[in-house]
Amino acid sequence: MAKKHLYFNEAERLYVTENMTIAEIASRLNLGEKTIRLWKEEGDWEKKRxxxxxxxxxxxxxxxxxxxxxxNSIINDWERGEKVDTGRLYALARIIPLVMKAKDFESTLESAKEKNINTEEIIKQAISSALGEVDEL
Structure with missing residues (x-):
């Protein structure tokens, strides 16, 4: 019971938001895989993920x-000969790479589904890549 009190929330976070496997969570938290599986079922982690x-x-x-x-608003202003606010141009320049990463993620996910590949690892890698994070083991 003490283990559950100490590790349940962290294990859930790792499973749901970090897309870690049960084996990875068990290894990281030094718990048994069976324990993590029971917690997963009890907490309905799959639905939350x-x-x-x-x-x-x-x-x-x-x-x-x-x-x-x-x-479109920037293009419309340009076509009407109006001055385009540099803040909007900067915002667009910052958003485009994020949109491209999101599009790449969706393409990768769809490709994996078509090939019936385990998408769990692909999702984890895509999110880490999009957020610019490095895995800590």
């Missing part, structure tokens, strides 16, 4: 729509 990924995907879609609207 899917919800987290949906939210991430929704954010990517919203970011794409925002970038498109911003680009």
């Amino acid at each position: 899917l919800q987290y990924l949906k939210e991430k995907q929704s954010f990517a879609e919203e970011l794409f729509v925002f970038a498109r609207k911003l680009a």
